[in-house]
Amino acid sequence: MFAKKQWIFWLSVWLLLVLLFSTSLNGFIVSTYFVTLLMPIVIATSVFFNRFLVPRYLLQNRKWTFSLYFFYMLVVSIYLELLVMVLAFVILADYQIDNLGKIAGDIYLLTLILYLVVLVEGLVLSIQKLKENAKRIEEIELQLVKHRREEITIRCNRKNVLLKLFNIQFIESLGDYVKVHAKDRTYTTKEKISTFEGRLPDSFIRIHRSFLVNKDHVDFFNKEVVNVGDKELPIGRKYKKSASEALQASLIA
Known part of the structure; x- marks a missing residue:
């Protein structure tokens, strides 16, 4: 069930980004190619941040280590985004920078969009975790009531x-x-x-x-x-x- 929800979440993100970049890249086909190139970076960054950095360092109060790894992650993700922009410039824009459009050609805006997705996935994971914990607490309370019943x-x-x-x-x-x-x-x-x-x-x-x-x-x-x-x-x-x-x-x- 959890894996199914993850697939739905990332498919929704992919569709939203395709719609967003279609206004900048002059059409859905080019936008689809660009977003497909970008998605592995978005997913990898989100997985690394929400499933590794946050639980292992931030929640363990290891803030300095968290900050260091976050900086490394930021540098690597920006580098990979630049690589995608270069590929898009060569393959999709035919060496014409104007064809990339405002959104796809702005590394700062791309980074902002990427980390917005990361934060949204973190929020979704937190809500799911709260629901799981609430269900677990409810089950424990039910068992306690049963055990108290003589x-x-x-x-x-x-x-x-x-x-x-x-x-x-x-x-x-x-x-x-x-x-x-x-x-x-x-x-x-x-x-x-x-x-x-x-x-x-x-x-x-x-x-x-x-x-x-x-x-x-x-x-x-x-x-x-x-x-x-x-x-x-x-x-x-x-x-x-x-x-x-x-x-x-x-x-x-």
Whole structure:
């Protein structure tokens, strides 16, 4: 998804620059060639600045090193822009400087446009990072709420039954209803197993389309089955990888 957004961003930049330079270079065809020559410099500068300089030096409070590398980057990018201008002068403008137009023939304006694109991409990356962090925080808060919850209420025999989570060994789906296997007894409810999965903390692991197990009650397991008490529960093919990783992580913890 992130790569797709990057492609969309750079394609949009390319189209905008083509439109911008078309007024200076007398047509879309010449403008397309010129922008295509310029784009590798724009992308390389932006990637170097936003993915290397900023996170490694500026955000680490290494301002002098950041300033030095930024100066180097500025010099190299201007040099490469001059190279593009020379190529455009020879290939596109047929050695006529007037054919380059005001924008394409002004190195200062080109540099300003380049670093404006760099700053815009930096802003886009910052917004994406903030969204990712907000989503991560939301997930962490949700997990904390789940872990703080010590009890769960289910509807059984037309009554609301309050169950202690540590007493639940595993949950079994049987078509239209679900059985909650606790230490003392088994409770039957009309809820779906997917609903339970969303309500329970990470200590409950989905091992099969029909089974959720409380890892605190797992006696042993392998790639095929999980033993809970005197029950041997199968691990479904779809859940083998995720279930094994979760159970292995519980052993390490």
